[in-house]
Structures are given as C-alpha cells and as structure tokens.
Amino acid sequence: MSTDFFNFIDGVHRPGSDGRTFENRTPLDGTLIGMVHEASAADVDAAVGAARAALAGPWAGLTTAERSDLLHAVADEIDRRSDEFLAAEIADTGKPVSIASHIDIPRGAANFRVFADVVKNVPGEFFPMPTPDGAGALNYGLRRPKGVIAVVCPWNLPLLLMTWKVGPALACGNAVVVKPSEETPATATLLGEVMNAVGVPAGVYNVVHGFGPGSAGEFLTTHPDVDGITFTGETRTGEAIMAAASKGVRSVSLEMGGKNPGIVFADADLSDAVAGTVRSAFANTGQVCLGTERVYVERPVFDEFVERLAAEATATTFGDPFDPLTQMGPLISNEHREKVLRYYRQAVDDGATVVTGGGVPDVGDRYAKGAWIEPTVWTGLADDSAVVTEEIFGPCCHVRPFDTEDEVVALANDTPYGLAATVWTTDVGRAHRVASRLEVGLCWVNSWFLRDLRTAFGGMKHSGIGREGGVHSLEFYTESTNVCVKI
Numbered sequence: 001m002s003t004d005f006f007n008f009i010d011g012v013h014r015p016g017s018d019g020r021t022f023e024n025r026t027p028l029d030g031t032l033i034g035m036v037h038e039a040s041a042a043d044v045d046a047a048v049g050a051a052r053a054a055l056a057g058p059w060a061g062l063t064t065a066e067r068s069d070l071l072h073a074v075a076d077e078i079d080r081r082s083d084e085f086l087a088a089e090i091a092d093t094g095k096p097v098s099i100a101s102h103i104d105i106p107r108g109a110a111n112f113r114v115f116a117d118v119v120k121n122v123p124g125e126f127f128p129m130p131t132p133d134g135a136g137a138l139n140y141g142l143r144r145p146k147g148v149i150a151v152v153c154p155w156n157l158p159l160l161l162m163t164w165k166v167g168p169a170l171a172c173g174n175a176v177v178v179k180p181s182e183e184t185p186a187t188a189t190l191l192g193e194v195m196n197a198v199g200v201p202a203g204v205y206n207v208v209h210g211f212g213p214g215s216a217g218e219f220l221t222t223h224p225d226v227d228g229i230t231f232t233g234e235t236r237t238g239e240a241i242m243a244a245a246s247k248g249v250r251s252v253s254l255e256m257g258g259k260n261p262g263i264v265f266a267d268a269d270l271s272d273a274v275a276g277t278v279r280s281a282f283a284n285t286g287q288v289c290l291g292t293e294r295v296y297v298e299r300p301v302f303d304e305f306v307e308r309l310a311a312e313a314t315a316t317t318f319g320d321p322f323d324p325l326t327q328m329g330p331l332i333s334n335e336h337r338e339k340v341l342r343y344y345r346q347a348v349d350d351g352a353t354v355v356t357g358g359g360v361p362d363v364g365d366r367y368a369k370g371a372w373i374e375p376t377v378w379t380g381l382a383d384d385s386a387v388v389t390e391e392i393f394g395p396c397c398h399v400r401p402f403d404t405e406d407e408v409v410a411l412a413n414d415t416p417y418g419l420a421a422t423v424w425t426t427d428v429g430r431a432h433r434v435a436s437r438l439e440v441g442l443c444w445v446n447s448w449f450l451r452d453l454r455t456a457f458g459g460m461k462h463s464g465i466g467r468e469g470g471v472h473s474l475e476f477y478t479e480s481t482n483v484c485v486k487i
C-alpha cells in the first residue's frame, strides 16, 4: 500500500500547488512507500505566512505554563502513537526496531518534555542597583521568541533531530517551518496530525517537502520573513545556508559533520572500549554525526583491540528490521552506499589492511535490492589518506596505534572538524586532562551517546556554530532585551 506525504501548512495537509511529486522508496529493498508532494515557492511562502500569523494569534496569548502543558501533550501523543512513528521511521530509513524503539521515537517525545520543563525554570538575569561603578540603576533581562524559525533536517535520525529543534523552538514561543530531508518525509508529516490532535494552534508547526537548491530548502532559507535558521546536515550545505542567512541578517544555528576520534588507552577496560566502539562506529549503520571513524589505540593493547572489534563487526546480524535481534539496517540509499563503497575501494588502493568487511553482505533475495553494506575495520592507512580525513558516514573505522598522550591528542585534533570524541581509560586524571585538550564540542569518557538533554550540544571548527540543549537553546530561539531603570 502506498502513502501520500503531504505538506502541512496552517494546520492542513496539502499537496504542492504546482502538482509536483517525487518517490519515497525504502532502502530495505527499494519498494515504493509513497509519493511526496513537493512544496513550490508559493507553498513555502504560505507556510512562512501561516507561521507569522500564528505568532500574532492565540499561540502568543498562552502563558509559558500553558505552552509547556501543550508540549507535554505532544510528547504523550507521540508515545501513544509510537507504533505508527516506529513503522514510518523504519520504512523511511530501514533502521532496525532495536534502534528506532530505543533511540529515535522515545527521544522524539523526550525532546518536547525536556524543553517544556526547561522554559518554566529559566532564571532571569537581574543586577540590582548600584552598578559596579556606582550608578543608580537596576538592570534586568527580558526574553521573547525569535519569530519564524526555519528547521532544515537530515535523514539519519529524522524524528529525533527534527524535534531536537522544534521542541525548544515551540517551548520558547516561536512558530516553525520544517523542511525534512527528501529521503525521510514520514515522521515530520505524521507529527502534523499530533499537533492538531492536541490542539497546537494552526500555523505554529508547518512542514514543507522537497530538496535543497531550487526547491523547498532554498525557498525556505532565502525567505525574507524567516527570522532564524536552524540546520543539521553536511558542512557544505551549512555553508550555503549561512550565505543565504546573511541576506536580511538572520541568525543561524548549525550542527554539521564530524570525523570523530575514539582514543583507547592501555589502562582502559578493554571489554567496555570494544563494546563502546562497536556502538560508536557501527550503530545506525554508521550514520551518526557523533560516530567514531578514527580509532587510536595505545600500542600494548592494539592487536587485541583490533581482533576483538573485528570479531564483533563480523558477527553483525542484518535483515528484517522488525526482528529484535537484527543489529544493522541498510544505508539510507543506494546512492549513499555508492559513496561509502568508493571509500572502501579507496582504502584498498591506499594500502589499508581490511581486517573485516569491505563489501556488501549477502542478505538473501528478499532484501537484494536494498542498500546493505558490511561493517568495516581497517588498519595501516597513512594519516593523510582521504579515508582517515574525510567524513564517510558509513559503518567503518580506521584503527591506528599510538605511543604517548601528547601524540594522540595531536592526532585527534588534526582535523578540520570538531564535533565529538570518546576517551577510554581508567585513569581519572588522564581522562580529565585529555578531555580538556581535545578540540571538540562533546567529549565522552568511557561511554558514547550518553545524553543529558540539559547539556550543551554542538561542534566547533567545521562541525558547527552555536550550541543547543537545555538553557543553551534559549540563546538561539529567543531574543533578549536588557531593561535599564535609572533610580
């Protein structure tokens, strides 16, 4: 059965005004899921107009507590319809239920709950008189919603990453226009039904479908009535969006690519380090911006680590996404698989030892047309090989030995990216010392993807601009006014 994926504008699911559609196929086996209705420039204009009008309507009249209650209702409704969200996400991405039911869908709900609570508990800024130089004045800060927020999303964790932005945006009183990835239109569309069901006013949440340049992505990010653009995706796309945002001086929040290091010291609990690296390199078929594609292992445990990591990778189970024992789904598309396989070939050309993987698994006739790929471990590449320096976004990592702490910090930082790192050690002093020297926005010690949604999330260097999470999200989703009262 095929489904239509409509735009969601002013509380109504609608086809595109010029009748254009494109196919949505599942990467599991290439079957058609349904047709996506592409938004025209006029549709994007209508969505932005609906968002602007909502800011002047009943939405603006809600107290923070009332808005917070509505967002809790959104979260509860996602939970109530979690089977539908699960089915939609699995069809779009092919990811196994073991991931989608533990990570994607529960986080979709949690992203509303956390920010609904955060905005009720933000302390305001207040400086009593006198000022430090003796003036008779008291100062306090006001915060107001930024306005119409464009939310441009990738395909790897569609509901999770969209709601990570929509949750705080709405909690702060903004209205949003979401542009989901063309690869994963389903859960953003379904969320429109949830918004209507719980009574979020029309126009507060809008969805426009389409592509980037010459399509909904460009129409939205160049629209003059958008006040801020929050984007997650590739660094090159972020650069284009930043350029678009400069016209009209709109602010941007950018969460982009990474080439994240994992560092394993010889004193680490090796079982934990192996299990953690299996997750950080291969979870979601390696399509996680925080994933580890470069692993540095202290020489005394290098051979054992590589052997144990490769054994885990070789034992990976593929297949039916609804089987709870399936560990790995396909990549998002055959086109993306071709890109990842180019790196697999490049590794061989550059002289890598392919410890395991390197190709396409046999998943049987049922899934023969899907975008399946083997988890892959390499050793022996030069530090300047493209495989070691460029983001691949597949289930693969290069493992390299190191001898000293200074050496590994220099290797880890030798990248234009600065998103995340993972350090495995039982030496507490070393853990803190190394974490403080790594040029990343997020550093995990003896864990990976352990998330507290109140903390600052984002990257430095080419990995992004700004931080989201907890009160940090308020920096982007609100404007502040300082009131100075002369006494």
Ligand code: NAD
Residues within 6 Å of the ligand: 152, 153, 154, 155, 156, 161, 179, 180, 181, 182, 210, 211, 212, 213, 217, 218, 221, 232, 233, 234, 235, 237, 238, 240, 241, 255, 256, 257, 258, 288, 289, 391, 393, 419, 459, 463, 464
């Ligand atoms: P992408 O940049 O190709 O696309 C992301 C979104 O931008 C899509 O909705 C796309 O249609 C839209 N888009 C593309 N060109 C545009 C343009 N010129 N103007 C406006 N919109 C445009 O990214 P992707 O392939 O969907 O996702 C994978 C990338 O995302 C990887 O690089 C990954 O590291 C990154 N990512 C980063 C984070 C993070 O939090 N830092 C999280 C997830 C993914």
Ligand code: 6OD
Residues within 6 Å of the ligand: 156, 157, 161, 164, 287, 288, 289, 290, 451, 457
């Ligand atoms: O956990 C999050 O909040 C988050 N933004 C995760 C990003 C994962 C990237 O693929």
